[in-house]
Amino acid sequence: MAEHYKPNKYKAWELTLEERFQEVYPAFSAREAVLEANRCLYCHDAPCMVACPTSIDIPTFIRKIATGNTKGSARTILESNLMGATCARVCPVDVLCEGDCVLTADHKPIAIGRLQRYATDYASEKGIRFFKAGEPNGKKVAVVGAGPAGLSCAGELAKAGFEVTVYEKKKWSGGLSTYGIVVFREPVEVSLAEVKMIEDLGVTFKNNIEVGKDLSFDQLIEEHDAVFLAIGLGNVPEMEVPGEQLTGVLDGLEFVAETKTESLDSIKHGQRICVIGAGNTAIDCATIARRLGAERVTMIYRRSEAEMPAYHFEYEFALKEGVSFMFLTQPVEILSNDKGEVDGLKCIRMDLGKPDSSGRRSPVPVSDSEFVVPCDMVIKAIGQNKPSAVLAMLAPFGVEQVKGYLKVDDGNRTSHEKIFAGGDCVRSHGEASTVMAVQDGKIAAASIARQLLGADKPLAEAVSKR
Amino acid sequence: MPDLSIDFCGIKSPNPFWLASAPPANSAYQIQKAFEQGWGGAVWKTIGAPVLNVCNRYGTIDYKGSKIIGLNNVELISDRPIDLNLREMAEVKRNFPHHAVIASIMVESKKEAWQEIIKRTEETGIDGFELNFGCPHGMSERGMGSAMGQVPEYTAMVTEWVMAVATKPVIVKLTPNVTDIVLPARAALKGGASALSLINTINSVMGVDLDTFELQPNVGGKGGHGGYAGPAVKPIALHLLSAVAADPEILKSRLPISGMGGVETWRDAVEFMLLGATSVQVCTAVMHWGFRIVEDMIEGMSNWMEEKGFETCNDFIGKSLPRVSSFGDFDLGFQSVARINHDKCIQCNLCYIACNDAAHQCIDLKELKITDEVKERAWPVVREEDCVGCDLCSRVCPVDDCITMVEIDTGRPHTTWNELVKAKPEVLEWDKMEAYRKTANIHIH
16 A cells, blocks of 8 residues: 555645645546556455455456446445445555455555545446335334444445434534544545435434434334444543643544544644554544644654554554654653643653553553653544443443443344444454444344344345345 | 578568568658668568558557557558659668668559569669568458459469569568468469568457447548457467468478568567568557667567577577477377466466366365465365366466476377377267277376
8 A cells, every 4th residue: 555655745835735635545547447457366266355344346346447347346346335435545455455465475466445446436426326225114223323334234224125214413424434534544525425325325314413312212212123323432531641631632533523524724733742642543643733734743652663553554654744653652741831731741661561461561661761742732542432321321221241342242233132233332352443334234234134024034135235 | 699680582681670561661761760770671661553541540459458459450552652652762772771671562453563663663772572462451442452362363473473574582472361371372482472471461340439339440430341460460470470381382492481460579579480480570569669679679589599599590490380280190198287386376266267167177276274374265276187288277377387287197198180080080989989088098077
C-alpha cells in the first residue's frame, strides 16, 4: 500500500487546507485500473478471498474490471459487502486480502483495495442500485446504531423482506465511517452514500434518538420481532492524571469527528500537540493535526514501537507526515499556565518489564525520570470506553457480557432470544475493524432470518442472493 | 564480434534486418533515416499501378494493456508518383551504396506493364526486386497482389515475364491467404525467381465497435477485410516459413528466403533465421516504436551469436530445419510428465483448475504441510501415473521454471504413427487399437 502513497508536500503553504484533506491515495484512472486488474492471476480458490472477512469474490470482481464490466464488478463486491466502498478505503489490506495475495512472495500484491474502490465508486457515481427490498415478510427488526455493522445488517434484512428501523443517536448515520475515519482516508460523502443506499432499500432511519434514553429498551423489544445492537464503543476513557479537565485537552474521536463535520478552517488546533496513545485513532489525530498545520506533533506511548497497536502502514504514514514519536513514555500530569491553558505535558520514562496478561511486556516507570514536553494541546486517543451503561440497562433482560462487551454466540445472538449484536461492542477479543463489523451484520441478519422465517438454508445465501 | 552481414542471392546487406515494403519504407527520407540508425536494407513500399487511399487505414488488437499485438491495414501501395519514387531510389542507393535497396513492384497482369516498370526501375541502381503477389486488400480486388499469388500459374507466369528482362535478383513475395503455401512457392521457383519472401499480411477483420456497431478499421462507417500483421501473426508466419523452407524442392533449389510476419525483436529474428530465413523484414514493430529498435536487434543478435559461438549468420541460418517434422513421424514412445517445484509454487492453483477443467484431472490439491504457516493452503500435486504429459499446466503456470515437463522411461516402444500403421494396419480398428495399447503399455486417462 505504501508504494501508492503520494506524500503530502510539507511546504504546506503550497497547498490549500482543502487540498491537504483530499484522499491520500488518488483514485485509479480507468487505464490504471485495467492494467492493475490484468496483473491479477485469477487464482483458483484464491487466498485473498479467504482472507476477506466478508468473503468478497475478489478474483471475479477484478476480472470484471479487466473485461470492462465495471458495473458487474461492483455488484460482485456489494453482494458480499454492502459497505464495499468504505472497506475499499479503510481495510487493513496489508494484513488481509493483499497480505495473502500469491504475488506478494516474489513480486508485489495486486492493489485490491484500490481496485475495489474503483469499482464501487463507479457504481456510486452512476447511481446504480443493485438490490431492492424483498417481498415484505411481515417481520419487524430494530437496529440500534447506524455504523457499518448496523447498516450491513439493516441492508441484508431489507433485501430479505424485513421491515427495518435503524435508531441512531447522532445527527448523521454511518457511525465511525462518517465520524471516525479521517477525511483523507474516507470522505464523509462516501459513507453517506452508503447510508443512502441502505435507505433506498426501504430501511427507516431515526436519527438523534438514543435508545435507553429517548426510547426504552422495553419498548424496542416489545415492538419488534428482533433487535440488533450495533452500538459500538464509547468515548476515549479518562487518563486519570491531573489537568485532564483543562480546555486544551481533547477527546481524539471528537477531534477526528470535527474534521469530518465542520469546515476545516474553523477547527482550532494548537501548534505543539501531544497525542497520547499509539493506536490507529492516535495516528489519525496526529496526521490530521499535521495537515491542519500544527508545527510539532508528538505521539506519546508508554510501551515501545514493537507493541504499538496501530497498523504498520499507519505508523509509516505518520512518520512520512512528519509526526515524531516518544516511546516508553507515560504522561503523569497536564500542566497549564496562569491563564489555565495547557502549556506542557509532564511525562515519566518507562522500561519494559515482564509480560502482562495480554502477553505484551508491561511498562514499568523509571524512578526520578520525569520531564516536561512543552505543548499547547493534548489529544487523548487511548482506546474507547466499553459499553457499560448499555450493558447495565440490558442486564435485566438477561443479556450477558464478556469482559465488558456484549456476549454473543456464533450467530451473533445474545443470551436474549430476540436480541442480536455485532460490531465493536461484541469485539471482546481480536481486532475491531470495519470489515469485521460488516460481517457481523451479515451474520446477524442471517441468524434473524433463520430464526424468524425458519429458513433452513444457510442464511448468508438467503440474504445476499436477491 | 560476430559478423552479421549477409549475402542474399547476391544482394549484400550489413545485417539481416530489412524494412518490409510498407509505410515505414515509403520515401527516401524514411529509408535513409532508417539506414543511419542501423537497418541493413529496405524493401521500398510497392510502386506500380495508380491508387487512391482511404482513411482510417488501421485497426489493432490490444491485449491486457499491451497495445498493438496485432495490426491490420487497408493502405494501398505507394500513392506517390512513380517518377518521384524512382528518383528517390537512385538517391538512396547513391548515398548508401552498401545497404540493400529493393524495389517492390505491382502492376496489372500484363507482360508489357511488368517488363516496362522492371526496366525503368533497374536504371535507379537498386539491388533487386520484390514482386508483390501478396497484398490482400484493395489491389487484389483489381486482380493484383494476392489475386496473383493465390493462383500458382499466375505466379509462375508473371515471374517468368519479370525474369526475362531483370538483370538484378528477383524475390517473389508470397501470400499466406492460401490453403497450401508450398504450391505458389514452387510456382515462383518454376518461374525462375531468385528468392522468396513471406509472409504478406493475413485477411482479417479487426473488430466491431460495441457502441456504434462499426467495423475496425472504420472507413466512413464501413469496413472490410484488411491485412493482419504484428506479433500475433508470428506463429502463422513461422509455420508457413518452415513449410516452404523444408519443402524438398525449395531445399534443393537453395533459394534464399526473406522471412517476415511479427518480427519485433532480435529473438524473433533468430527464430525466423533458425527456420531458414536469410534476412528478416520488419514493419509493425517500426510502426509502433520507430526505427530506433534496430539498435537492440543488432546488439541482441550479436550477443546471442557470440554466446553460441556463431561467427556468421550462415552458421545458424536453417539450423532448426532438420527438426521440422510432421505428426506421423513423431515418437509415440516419448513420455513426459509434469513436476511441480513446491519451493517455487505460489499456490495460485491455476495448474490445478486447468488440468481439472480442461485436461485430464491428474493434479490434486493436497494438504502437504510444507511450511510452518498456520493457515497453510493446499498444494497442487501431480499424480504422475495418470499424467498424460499434455503440458497444459506448465503453460498456465505464472512462475518461471516451477512446473517442468520431465521425460520418463515407460519402456514403451519408440515407434511413429506412420511406422505403426505400416507394421500393424489393423490398429485403425478401435478394438485392435485397444489391444495394441495394452501391449505397448500406453494408458489413457
